[in-house]
Amino acid sequence: MFPLLPDYALSAASSAQYALDVLGKDKCALIWQNDELGRRAKFGLDLVLSSRKKTILTDVSFDVATTDLSAQIQRVSAAGAEVVLLFGSNAHLASALRSAARISWKGTWFAPFFTADPSTYELTGDLLDGVYFSSWLLPLDADRPAIEAYRAVVPKYYPNDKLGVFGLNGWTGASLFAVAFERLLSSGKEPTRENLIAVMNTIDGVSAGAADKITFTAGDHRGTRQEVMIRAEAGKFRLVRDFSPYPQVVFDAVSK
Amino acid sequence: MSEPSTTALPADRTRRSAVRIDDRMLSIGTVLLLGLLPIWIGSFWLYSISLLLAQGIAILSVSFLIRYSGEVSIGHNFFVATGAYTIALLQNGPNVPFLGGVVVATAVSAAVGLLFAWPSRTLSGVYLSVVTLALGLCVPEVLLYWSEVTGGFEGLFVESRIVGGVASGLQQYYVALAALCIATFVAHRFRGSRLGLMILTARDHPHAAAAFGMTSGSARLSAFAVSAAIAGFGGSILGFTTSMVSPNSFIFWNSVTLLVGAVVSLYSTRIYGVVVGAAFVTLVPQLLSNYGQFILIIYGLALLGVIIVFNVTVPAIVRRVRRRRNHRV
Amino acid sequence: MLPVIWQGIVTGCLYSLGALGLVMIFKSSKMVNFAHGALAGYGAFSVHALTAGGAGWPWLAAVAAALLGAIAISVLVYGLIAELLQRAATTATIATLGIGLIAQGMILWQYGSNIFRLDLPLPHLSFSILGMALTAYDVAVLSATFLVVVALFLVIERTRLGVAFRAVSTDPFAARVCGLSISRVHLFSWVTSSMLGVIAALLIVPTTFLSSTTVTTFMLQAFAAAVIGGFDSLPGSAIGGILVGVSCNLFSFYVAPELLNTFLLTFMLASLSFFPGGILSQRLGSRV
Numbered sequence: 001m002f003p004l005l006p007d008y009a010l011s012a013a014s015s016a017q018y019a020l021d022v023l024g025k026d027k028c029a030l031i032w033q034n035d036e037l038g039r040r041a042k043f044g045l046d047l048v049l050s051s052r053k054k055t056i057l058t059d060v061s062f063d064v065a066t067t068d069l070s071a072q073i074q075r076v077s078a079a080g081a082e083v084v085l086l087f088g089s090n091a092h093l094a095s096a097l098r099s100a101a102r103i104s105w106k107g108t109w110f111a112p113f114f115t116a117d118p119s120t121y122e123l124t125g126d127l128l129d130g131v132y133f134s135s136w137l138l139p140l141d142a143d144r145p146a147i148e149a150y151r152a153v154v155p156k157y158y159p160n161d162k163l164g165v166f167g168l169n170g171w172t173g174a175s176l177f178a179v180a181f182e183r184l185l186s187s188g189k190e191p192t193r194e195n196l197i198a199v200m201n202t203i204d205g206v207s208a209g210a211a212d213k214i215t216f217t218a219g220d221h222r223g224t225r226q227e228v229m230i231r232a233e234a235g236k237f238r239l240v241r242d243f244s245p246y247p248q249v250v251f252d253a254v255s256k
Numbered sequence: 257m258s259e260p261s262t263t264a265l266p267a268d269r270t271r272r273s274a275v276r277i278d279d280r281m282l283s284i285g286t287v288l289l290l291g292l293l294p295i296w297i298g299s300f301w302l303y304s305i306s307l308l309l310a311q312g313i314a315i316l317s318v319s320f321l322i323r324y325s326g327e328v329s330i331g332h333n334f335f336v337a338t339g340a341y342t343i344a345l346l347q348n349g350p351n352v353p354f355l356g357g358v359v360v361a362t363a364v365s366a367a368v369g370l371l372f373a374w375p376s377r378t379l380s381g382v383y384l385s386v387v388t389l390a391l392g393l394c395v396p397e398v399l400l401y402w403s404e405v406t407g408g409f410e411g412l413f414v415e416s417r418i419v420g421g422v423a424s425g426l427q428q429y430y431v432a433l434a435a436l437c438i439a440t441f442v443a444h445r446f447r448g449s450r451l452g453l454m455i456l457t458a459r460d461h462p463h464a465a466a467a468f469g470m471t472s473g474s475a476r477l478s479a480f481a482v483s484a485a486i487a488g489f490g491g492s493i494l495g496f497t498t499s500m501v502s503p504n505s506f507i508f509w510n511s512v513t514l515l516v517g518a519v520v521s522l523y524s525t526r527i528y529g530v531v532v533g534a535a536f537v538t539l540v541p542q543l544l545s546n547y548g549q550f551i552l553i554i555y556g557l558a559l560l561g562v563i564i565v566f567n568v569t570v571p572a573i574v575r576r577v578r579r580r581r582n583h584r585v
Numbered sequence: 586m587l588p589v590i591w592q593g594i595v596t597g598c599l600y601s602l603g604a605l606g607l608v609m610i611f612k613s614s615k616m617v618n619f620a621h622g623a624l625a626g627y628g629a630f631s632v633h634a635l636t637a638g639g640a641g642w643p644w645l646a647a648v649a650a651a652l653l654g655a656i657a658i659s660v661l662v663y664g665l666i667a668e669l670l671q672r673a674a675t676t677a678t679i680a681t682l683g684i685g686l687i688a689q690g691m692i693l694w695q696y697g698s699n700i701f702r703l704d705l706p707l708p709h710l711s712f713s714i715l716g717m718a719l720t721a722y723d724v725a726v727l728s729a730t731f732l733v734v735v736a737l738f739l740v741i742e743r744t745r746l747g748v749a750f751r752a753v754s755t756d757p758f759a760a761r762v763c764g765l766s767i768s769r770v771h772l773f774s775w776v777t778s779s780m781l782g783v784i785a786a787l788l789i790v791p792t793t794f795l796s797s798t799t800v801t802t803f804m805l806q807a808f809a810a811a812v813i814g815g816f817d818s819l820p821g822s823a824i825g826g827i828l829v830g831v832s833c834n835l836f837s838f839y840v841a842p843e844l845l846n847t848f849l850l851t852f853m854l855a856s857l858s859f860f861p862g863g864i865l866s867q868r869l870g871s872r873v
Contacts, residue, residue, distance in 0.1 A: 034843065060842065061842075061843060062842060062843065063843055065798075065802075066842075066843075067793040067794070067796070067798075067799055067802060068792060068793050070592060070596075070792070070834075070837075071834065071837030071838055071842040072837075072842055074588070074589055074592065074834070074837075074838050075838060078589075078838075091700050091793075091794060091796070094700075094702070094793070094794055095792075095793040095794065098791070098792060098793060098794075099792070101711075101720070102592070102718070102720055102722060102723070102792070103588060103592065103718050104711045104713070104718035104720070122701075122702060123700060123701075123702050123794050124702070125702060125704070
């Protein structure tokens with residue numbers, strides 16, 4: 001297994017780090033989906049904050065099937081949060097933004113990478129403007145050639161598929177495979193399973209698809225090691241900070 | 257349906273006996289066929305049919321409730337879950353053997369059913385139906401909230417062998433079949449029992465029943481408790497046949513499925529009827545697994561269609577036939 | 586705590602609207618319409634399809650079309666179950682569950698399991714009174730509820746149909762003896778109920794988004810409101826809705842938002858134990 005999708009603990013930690021160091025806000029609250037996604041985010045956020053002698057201001061969970069998050073928003077608002085990390089689907093993000101607008105709560109939002117998707121804008125309208133996404137993938141609108149290729153190829157071969165983060169995710173995985181396979185072919189070795197695995201384990205700081213600095217070694221398969229920060233602005237997803245390593249404490253804590 | 261064949265009044269013996277033999281033959285035939293089935297089928301179908309049989313017990317519990325009290329429940333997944341989790345917890349904690357677990361699970365479900373129906377005992381049935389909606393919806397959230405006890409999303413493991421040396425698939429199958437036989441036998445014989453007769457009398461002739469000390473309120477409570485017990489019994493068997501219990505198996509949708517099965521089986525308490533209802537709700541989703549929306553529509557049409565055919569169309573035909581016969585005479 | 590209660594009142598108005606639709610049908614037909622939520626959801630989907638979702642109609646025209654559609658469907662539904670009603674409410678109730686499933690399936694068939702945005706055509710306005718935020722949406726909900734309740738009151742109190750409705754709901758037998766057409770009254774209540782459902786759906790969807798389950802999920806609270814207020818009391822269910830809205834918000838805020846359905850269950854059971862006739866009823870145990 002050579003996974004690219006990073007543990008959500010890492011994304012949550014990166015988000016918190018950005019809020020603390022770049023935005024200078026330290027009252028972080030977490031709204032999390034009560035499954036593996038949310039639990040990992042809580043783990044990562046707890047770890048990065050406690051490493052800096054801080055704690056989560058408050059955290060509230062919700063069930064996947066929940067559609068109304070106003071109770072959760074009331075809680076984080078009453079606790080005086082400046083920053084809210086929401087770890088759930090884009091529907092939950094949309095619902096949370098709406099609830100916040102209803103009670104006129106204004107703060108900074110962070111959401112997982114897969115919500116930095118045009119479909120989220122369709123749900124939220126301009127409420128999404130200003131939301132941050134810590135993402136292991138460059139934004140869909142970025143001008144890197146690999147992403148331009150994705151934007152060009154998909155409408156050509158799959159005219160019914162919408163461009164989106166999930167597509168870019170798959171594109172990136174396939175790109176990495178292509179990189180490894182080319183290396184294998186140019187090395188002149190037999191294209192066997194063992195040899196491919198050996199080549200994959202030499203991937204070091206490679207950029208593929210929309211991801212960057214991918215590294216695998218024989219004993220360490222935490223492929224993704226850096227994330228960018230994306231901000232939703234006027235219907236687009238803009239890169240506000242380039243690839244930067246994950247907070248070390250959390251990176252050490254996630255399993256290899 | 258609205259006038260189930262079970263009434264409190266003594267039936268016309270001479271006319272009933274012929275029908276009765278047919279019913280009994282059909283039941284015995286079904287049991288024999290199901291008993292021999294594992295000879296011909298592979299392990300996938302063996303497992304599917306084991307589930308179907310366990311599901312049948314839960315369907316029977318819904319039919320039973322409609323038959324004996326005229327109430328509709330769309331929250332019976334709660335009692336199925338109660339039975340399933342009781343047996344799982346008893347096995348994982350104090351290591352209670354299977355049969356003991358089944359007995360306790362049945363008793364606990366009956367008690368929970370009684371507790372639930374208590375506040376609405378004197379109210380009209382609609383209140384009970386509406387409250388079962390909330391009952392059905394709260395199952396997964398309760399199970400997830402107390403994850404330390406219930407094992408959360410992953411759920412709990414249930415031992416699926418009672419005796420050594422026999423393949424667990426076969427054990428699951430025959431336990432489910434035996435359980436369904438017991439459940440249908442009890443539910444069917446219940447009609448002739450003292451409590452059954454009292455409940456039916458209270459339903460059809462409330463004043464007469466009250467004279468015997470059975471108010472319609474207590475009759476409804478009893479019917480609900482017995483129905484919950486059957487559901488819990490089915491749940492414990494379901495846990496055994498799937499060898500695990502998790503919140504996803506007890507969502508509100510399962511209650512809808514049970515009701516559809518009960519209606520399609522025409523609220524039957526006979527094993528062949530129950531098997532037909534269970535087969536419908538097991539096979540339709542399997543055949544249409546890629547077309548979720550059609551499952552909803554087919555279930556809806558089944559509810560509506562069966563209800564209308566048996567309450568409107570059939571009585572209309574019967575009336576017409578009778579009228580014609582009277583003319584001729 | 587005040588903002589929590591305030592939000593609860595606004596949401597509670599929506600539950601009241603949902604509950605009023607259920608109670609209208611119950612009062613005349615003595616049955617519960619379990620298809621109420623799914624049919625209302627279907628109306629909301631039609632509005633979406635006619636406006637942003639493709640046809641691009643003006644919002645008001647789409648709403649009018651959806652209301653007409655809802656009326657047509659409710660007539661059809663009533664036609665299907667009218668004969669069942671004469672026999673037993675239980676079978677009619679099961680039939681409405683079937684209709685609800687069909688409506689839900691039709692939504693999935695036509696619109697898929699995607700989620701959509703369906704807002705009211707309102708400006709982004711918000712002002713603050715006594716430390717509580719008040720948005721254009723809140724104002725819209727409160728005024729729509731007020732208008733609906735007043736209109737309903739006028740129709741029931743002042744029109745011939747309203748008088749007949751009251752007569753049938755108090756004593757159907759006497760009403761029939763007096764020569765009132767029961768099915769006309771039934772039709773009136775089903776049609777009104779379906780319109781109330783669509784209005785409630787259009788108002789509830791903007792708080793989250795439109796999906797095949799949004800409106801049916803929300804209807805649980807409406808059912809709870811009707812149970813707590815009394816299924817045979819229009820004012821009771823309106824007050825019940827607000828009670829449910831406020832208490833749900835308080836429970837989610839102070840206890841656990843994940844246990845909302847369980848809370849509603851407990852609330853309903855407690856209410857049935859202590860106020861078996863609904864919160865406004867003096868006649869204890871009269872709901873048999």
